Amino acid sequence: MVNTPLKYLISILLLSVFFAYCSKSGDSSDGHNLPVSNLSDLTNIQYGSNKDTSGKMISLTMDLYFPPEATTARKFPLVMVMHGGSFLDGDKGDMKDDCAVLADSGFVVASINYRLGWRAGTGQCNGDESSELQAGYRAIQDANAAMRFLVAHANTYGIDTSWLFLAGSSAGSIMALNSVYIPENIAVAFLPAEFNLLGPVNNADNNLTNTFTIKGICNMWGALLDSNLITASNALPTISFHGTNDDVVPFNFGYNESCSNYIMLYGSECIQRRLEFYNKPAISNFVIGGGHGPSVYTPEFLMGNTSCFFHRLIKGEPITSKVYTTLVSSCN
Numbered sequence: 001m002v003n004t005p006l007k008y009l010i011s012i013l014l015l016s017v018f019f020a021y022c023s024k025s026g027d028s029s030d031g032h033n034l035p036v037s038n039l040s041d042l043t044n045i046q047y048g049s050n051k052d053t054s055g056k057m058i059s060l061t062m063d064l065y066f067p068p069e070a071t072t073a074r075k076f077p078l079v080m081v082m083h084g085g086s087f088l089d090g091d092k093g094d095m096k097d098d099c100a101v102l103a104d105s106g107f108v109v110a111s112i113n114y115r116l117g118w119r120a121g122t123g124q125c126n127g128d129e130s131s132e133l134q135a136g137y138r139a140i141q142d143a144n145a146a147m148r149f150l151v152a153h154a155n156t157y158g159i160d161t162s163w164l165f166l167a168g169s170s171a172g173s174i175m176a177l178n179s180v181y182i183p184e185n186i187a188v189a190f191l192p193a194e195f196n197l198l199g200p201v202n203n204a205d206n207n208l209t210n211t212f213t214i215k216g217i218c219n220m221w222g223a224l225l226d227s228n229l230i231t232a233s234n235a236l237p238t239i240s241f242h243g244t245n246d247d248v249v250p251f252n253f254g255y256n257e258s259c260s261n262y263i264m265l266y267g268s269e270c271i272q273r274r275l276e277f278y279n280k281p282a283i284s285n286f287v288i289g290g291g292h293g294p295s296v297y298t299p300e301f302l303m304g305n306t307s308c309f310f311h312r313l314i315k316g317e318p319i320t321s322k323v324y325t326t327l328v329s330s331c332n
Helices: 004-024 092-104 129-152 171-181 184-190 192-198 268-277 299-315
Strands: 025-027 033-035 042-051 057-065 076-082 108-112 159-169 214-220 238-243 253-255 264-266 282-287 322-324
Touching: 042 129, 057 092, 057 129, 076 092, 076 129, 076 171, 076 299, 092 108, 092 159, 092 299, 108 129, 129 159, 129 171, 129 192, 159 171, 159 299, 171 214, 184 192, 214 299, 238 268, 238 299, 268 282, 282 299
Parallel strands: 076 108, 076 159, 159 214, 214 238, 238 282, 282 322
Antiparallel strands: 025 033, 042 057, 057 108, 253 264
16 A cells, blocks of 8 residues: 555656646647647748649649747747749749848748749730739739648747738739738729639638738838728738839839830839828838849848848837838848
């Protein structure tokens, strides 16, 4: 027969083992315990599949970057990054240096591939505008699908779904901006031909149905299809970078690629004005006389300022909207 003091000792030891196990086990958002695992960079994770512009079924993939020594025991804010390339070319690997800076700054970063291709023609201004709009619409669908995938696998990848951000350069920034400001209900009315041809924006590529909320945008020489898409109810904090003499994506507003037979775009200066009008945090760094994707911008400068802007949003710090025309940090 076990005496009473010994029973107490055994009970204490068993409880100690139990709590030690619980403290080392991850806790998923749905209340189920998950084992803690280390997080290291991953490549070519498939988030969906769909037909490209030629009708060929292709896999849609992303690369993931994680903060140093990250594990699933902790959740990190997410930045989903989209490369440029006029919706014709480019690859998720093009953003590797930018992603590395963001990951080192404490973000999980996803760089995604998306469907490319439209009838651009040969020479300047000889493309098919309707084909280009379809390419942009497919990109919006893919951005939505990629974010659904990331949110659905938040526990696996250590993502804090309370803090989701988008970043893109050139066509990737056009994609980021318009995926925020052209949700399903707007797409039906604003892009009816593309909606009828290609389907809804929020259920392509995969069968996930979860929802999400974007908290901020990094816009690198991108633009919106219409500045009036930004309203008091949907305006989001944004940090922008742009050259004032950009003849591809207009700095203020103008024709895409400076071609009068192409669509009108509303660039970073226009976006800054709209956000300031609605009292949303808006920081812009404009290179006076700079062209498309000014070479003076380095990944360290771009993503260093972006990570600071996003972290200030997460911390709830006040941000005074401002435009910079020299390469100075907006973190001060």
